[in-house]
Amino acid sequence: MSDGPATLVATTARPSRIVSVICEVLSRPSGFIGLFLVIAHVLLALFSPIFAPFDFKAMNANAILSPPDATHWLGTDQLGRDILTRTIMGGRQAILVTAIATPLAVAWGGLLGIYLGLAGGRLDDILMRVVDAFLALPWILKMLLMIVTFGTGVSVLIPTLAFFYGIPVIRIARAATQNIVARDFVLAARARGHSRVSIMRKELFGNVLDALMVEGAMRWSWMLLAFTSLSFLGFGVSPPTPDWGLMIADSRNFMAIAPWPAFAPVIALSSLIIGINLTADALAKALGIDRAQAAVH
Amino acid sequence: MTGDVLIDVQNLSIGFTGRSGKLLPVLRNIDLGVRRGETVGIVGESGSGKSTLALAMMGYLKHGLRVISGRSLFDGRDLLTMPSCELQRIRGGKIALIPQNSGQSLSPNLRVGAQLTEALALHGKLALSAFPARVIQLLQQVRLPDPEVIASRYPHELSGGQQQRVAIAMALAGDPEALLLDEPTTGLDVTTQAHILALLSDIAVRLDKVMVYVSHDLGAIARVCSRVVVMYAGEIVLDGDATSVLTNPGHPYARGLLASIPRLGNPNLPMALEGRPPPPGDAGPGCSFVDRCAIAEAPCRSERPGLQPLPAGGRVRCRLPERAGSIPTKRAGKPASAGGSFGEPLVRLSNLAISYARQSLVDQLLGRKPQGVPTVDRVNIEIRQGEVIGLVGESGSGKSTILKAVAGLVGPANGEIAYDRSGALPATVEQRRPEQLREIQLIFQNPDESLNPRHTIEQILAQPLQLYFGLSGDALRKRSIAILERVRLGAHYLDRLPSQLSGGEKQRVAIARAFAAEPKLLLCDEVTSALDVSVQAAVLDLLDQLRRDVRALSDRVAVLYQGRLCEIGPAAAVYSRPCHPYTEALLGAVLEPEPGARPILMAEDIVELSPPAKGCPFQRRCHRKVGSICESTTPPQRNAGAEHVIHCHIPIGELTSAQTVSTLGNAVRPHVQ
Missing domain, CATH: 3.40.50.300 (P-loop containing nucleotide triphosphate hydrolases)
Known part of the structure; x- marks a missing residue:
């Protein structure tokens, strides 16, 4: 019954889903620009120590707050350090910490959300009220509370960011799961007698993954902002390690006379966040997810 | 003309x-x-x-x-x-x-009248003062009773049929x-x-x-x-x-x-x-x-x-x-597998009642019982080995609910489901033994919904095979291919996704998945209603072959209204000579692809949201109502012949002799047991 049209169907076969999604993302201007920005930033973060023109610690008393010139392309800061060097190295900590914390946040928030969406009942009722309560608090308050309690440093920041940024993921994963749980193939799996874990793994996970991927990209950009804000406030990276947030904080006193030390880290941070957002947008469109429904936190 | x-x-x-x-x-x-x-x-x-x-x-x-x-x-x-x-x-x-x-x-x-007025204003063929009269006239033209009342209602206060009539009136507004x-x-x-x-x-x-x-x-x-x-x-x-x-x-x-x-x-x-x-x-x-x-x-x-x-x-x-002209247009088709003698009773629904009413948190705390009339009530059906029983009724008649209760997806509020002489079947899936789960399989109406879009056909078929038989590797693949061949699909389908299959092929896969469990009882929920006509026949044919296995396929038919049994009996008897007033109305409305066939319109086309608390479920729409007894007393069971039971207050002699309904068409899609 199918041999004629089958050839047509077979050519659109399946292992290429990931490839086709990436192609789809790249085919949109927003996806192409976004992905280019993100990849450029990640490569810079990885390899900047190799090709940074100066030592990021090296001070030069003869070139304090000097404007951009042939030697220091982006000028120098109040201690005479090269801003280009510090900017291309300033994202390393932020990208490293958030690149580890984001998958952790999506993993724990996603798993709990899928479970609650499937199980429902009283546990779901209670936990979701707790989630609501957490989301009602300003994030900076929660973060500062953790840092005051456990101190700063990467080993505290990663679990802290992963914990707090996993909470909104619970909502997204639960909502996506509830849409799927109502469908007959989940009912069929229940009727066959599959366990909850097996239903989560086999029926739900693949269908919620799209929403989680887009959500993960969004969480990543929010997390970068949060990390940089903490550095700005002096709770993130400690000097002399170069960091965008720290650089902005240091240079704000000289804004009136020497604005260039602040420009470079601001542009670097914004371009990365814009890149992530553009990629997330294109990814959502390629996967057919309505970003308008996603919660913003 | x-x-x-x-x-x-x-x-x-x-x-x-x-x-x-x-x-x-x-x-x-x-x-x-x-x-x-x-x-x-x-x-x-x-x-x-x-x-x-x-x-x-x-x-x-x-x-x-x-x-x-x-x-x-x-x-x-x-x-x-x-x-x-x-x-x-x-x-x-x-x-x-x-x-x-x-x-x-x-x-x-917007109220119905306001929407019609809007349509009239858009077309601008009438003077403003003539609008109200024209609205009433339009509603009369689509034969809505009490046009003034309907015009003041909101769309959600109307039944689906009434809404459709209003939509037709809107189309007529511009003349x-x-x-x-x-x-x-x-x-x-x-x-x-x-x-x-x-x-x-x-x-x-x-x-x-x-x-x-x-x-x-x-x-x-x-x-x-x-x-x-x-x-x-x-x-x-x-x-x-x-x-x-x-x-x-x-x-x-x-x-x-x-x-x-x-x-x-x-x-x-x-x-x-x-x-x-x-x-x-x-x-x-x-x-x-x-x-x-x-x-x-x-x-x-x-x-x-x-x-x-x-x-x-x-x-x-x-x-x-x-x-x-040499190609037959009618049923040179083969007869459905013969009914006749069946084995031991396999499932017996006794006095089954199902309620979707949920206790609110406040009610739970106060210890109140859930309120409301149950969705399904007083259903008694016995199904024997090898038998096909069709459940027939309009949407909301409780057909799917009963199937879900048997499958353990909805717990009954009352009554019990006895299974295979082992006594009562536990109410929910979680309490049932693996063997019972395997023996009762469910096929859903729409294969787009019942097959996971992210799974290949191989993964879909692997679910029951891994779960019930612990198959893996080569054995699993061989078995999957054998099952696919039973539903007349080739091995090359294993690597496809449901979206790459046609509607009929998808439903075959859904059937294959159910049969992979080697069930004793197969519950089919309108398995052909989402398919094209020419494909429906192929799916029914397949089911019939597999069962050795509704009127296309049913041995017996149970007619349901508002979750209550109206009539149950051998398919031939029920379809050729419907006795219960609701069966008469239902079959009279069925569409026959014969030129000049005219429906026998008996019941009002109103849709009831909930069944009456007392008396006969069909009392509000019945065209042969006896009197107040229909509203107060549950109808008795009347025996109209071998295994043919009718729930009605009308004496059995009158029920069987009163009406003869001419040939009947196809639109009632019976369910298979």
């Missing part, structure tokens, strides 16, 4: 640009003139281009479509090249569309000369559908409208149309008066379509029409139907037949119209 040509489609081809950049035609060289006074039915399976044609008749192309050649004239002017401001005046004013689910397209926050109807009754209950169709054919005559009626349902077309056009793969393959097309069509496809429709009056299984139409752009140089045609010859593959006139009137796109 037919006059000059009003709608004239000339050599129209419409297509879209495919991924490969090639122009793929959806409509190919359509020539169709509709005269004043005609009601034309356009019939075809999904993807045949029938809706595209209907929309082109009002100068509308769906996004991405463009005209390749031809014109679409209305009253002598080409709508496809007309400027949009002029088109606006013609649409609604001269030619109106009633789309599928148009009842749901009413604005929910158009022509009405285009795109599957206007699909999705409505059988009884409602019959009422709407009666109304439409009445409107065509009484208000003298040209009607173009698009449907996949030959039964619906038979009730309304005087002329029928059959479409296949974007072409008109047959055009003729309703009688000849519906009884002795001159095209092999139309004959296959007729034969594939299950009919109540005929106990044989319908004949399956194998294969599927070529996708757009894929039809070869020859006849588009050649791959599925029983009488095709070599020249059919190389030359595309023209639409040639038939000697008896009408046109056909076939090289061999005189030989097409």
Whole structure:
């Protein structure tokens, strides 16, 4: 019954889903620009120590707050350090910490959300009220509370960011799961007698993954902002390690006379966040997810 | 009575640009003139281009479509090249569309009267002062009782049938000369559908409208149309008066379509029409139907037949119209596997009641019982080994709920389900033994919903095989292939995703998954209602083969209304001589693809939201109500013969002798046990 049209169907076969999604993302201007920005930033973060023109610690008393010139392309800061060097190295900590914390946040928030969406009942009722309560608090308050309690440093920041940024993921994963749980193939799996874990793994996970991927990209950009804000406030990276947030904080006193030390880290941070957002947008469109429904936190 | 040509489609081809950049035609060289006074039915399976044609008749192309050649004239002017401001005046004013689910397209926050007034103001043919009278007149024209009351209601306060009537009134508001109807009754209950169709054919005559009626349902077309056009793969393959097309069509496809429709009056299984139409752009140089045609010859593959006139009137796109007559249109099909003797009772539903009423948190704390009348109540059915029992009823009659209770997905509020002499079956899936879970399998209505879109067919079939038999690796694959072959699909399907399969193939996979568990009891929930007509027959045929295994397939039938049993008995007895008033109403409304078949409209087409607390469930709609006893007392069980039980207050003698209902059609889709 199918041999004629089958050839047509077979050519659109399946292992290429990931490839086709990436192609789809790249085919949109927003996806192409976004992905280019993100990849450029990640490569810079990885390899900047190799090709940074100066030592990021090296001070030069003869070139304090000097404007951009042939030697220091982006000028120098109040201690005479090269801003280009510090900017291309300033994202390393932020990208490293958030690149580890984001998958952790999506993993724990996603798993709990899928479970609650499937199980429902009283546990779901209670936990979701707790989630609501957490989301009602300003994030900076929660973060500062953790840092005051456990101190700063990467080993505290990663679990802290992963914990707090996993909470909104619970909502997204639960909502996506509830849409799927109502469908007959989940009912069929229940009727066959599959366990909850097996239903989560086999029926739900693949269908919620799209929403989680887009959500993960969004969480990543929010997390970068949060990390940089903490550095700005002096709770993130400690000097002399170069960091965008720290650089902005240091240079704000000289804004009136020497604005260039602040420009470079601001542009670097914004371009990365814009890149992530553009990629997330294109990814959502390629996967057919309505970003308008996603919660913003 | 037919006059000059009003709608004239000339050599129209419409297509879209495919991924490969090639122009793929959806409509190919359509020539169709509709005269004043005609009601034309356009019939075809999904993807045949029938809706595209209907929309082109009002100068509308769906996004991405463009005209390749031809014109679409209305009253002598080409709508496809007309400027949009002029088109606006013609649409609604001269030619109106009633789309599928148009009842749901009413604005929910405006009263019916206000919406009709809006439509009248838009067309601007009347003085403002005449609006109220015209609104009432329109509602009368669609035969709504108490038009003043209806006009002051919001759409959600009306039933589905009433909403559809209001939508028809909206279309009539501009006093158009022509009405285009795109599957206007699909999705409505059988009884409602019959009422709407009666109304439409009445409107065509009484208000003298040209009607173009698009449907996949030959039964619906038979009730309304005087002329029928059959479409296949974007072409008109047959055009003729309703009688000849519906009884002795001159095209092999139309004959296959007729034969594939299950009919109540005929106990044989319908004949399956194998294969599927070529996708757009894929039809070869020859006849588009050649791959599925029983009488095709070599020249059919190389030359595309023209639409040639038939000697008896009408046109056909076939090289061999005189030989097409040899293809049977009715049931040379094989008989369904014989009923007769069955084994031991397998399942017994005793006094089953199911309630969806949930306790709120406050009620839980106060220890209150859930309120409300149960959705399903007092259902007693016994199913024996090897037997097929059909549950019949309108939507909301509790058919699916009962199946879900047996499958353990809904816990009964009362009564019990006894299973296989092992006593009561635990209420929910979690409490059942693995063996019981394996032996009871469920097949759902819509395979798009019941198959995980992210799983390959291999993964889908692996679920029951791993779970119940612990198969893996080579053994699993071998078994999967064997099961696929049982549902007549090849091994190469294993790596596909459901989205790469046709509707019929998907449902076969769903059936294969259920049979993989080697069940003793198979619960089928409207397994064919989401499929095209020609595919339905193939699926029913498959189920019958597999069971050794509804009227297409049922041995016994249980008729349900509002979750209560009305009648249960052998299929032949129930269908040929319905006794319960509700069965009479239901079967009388069934659509028969016979020209001139007229429905027997008995019950009001109202939809009840909840069953009455006391008495007979059918009391509010019954046309043979005895008296107050129907409202106060649960009807007694009356025995009308071997295993034939009727729940009614009317004495058994009167029930069996009163009515004889003529032949019955196909639209009641019984469920298989």
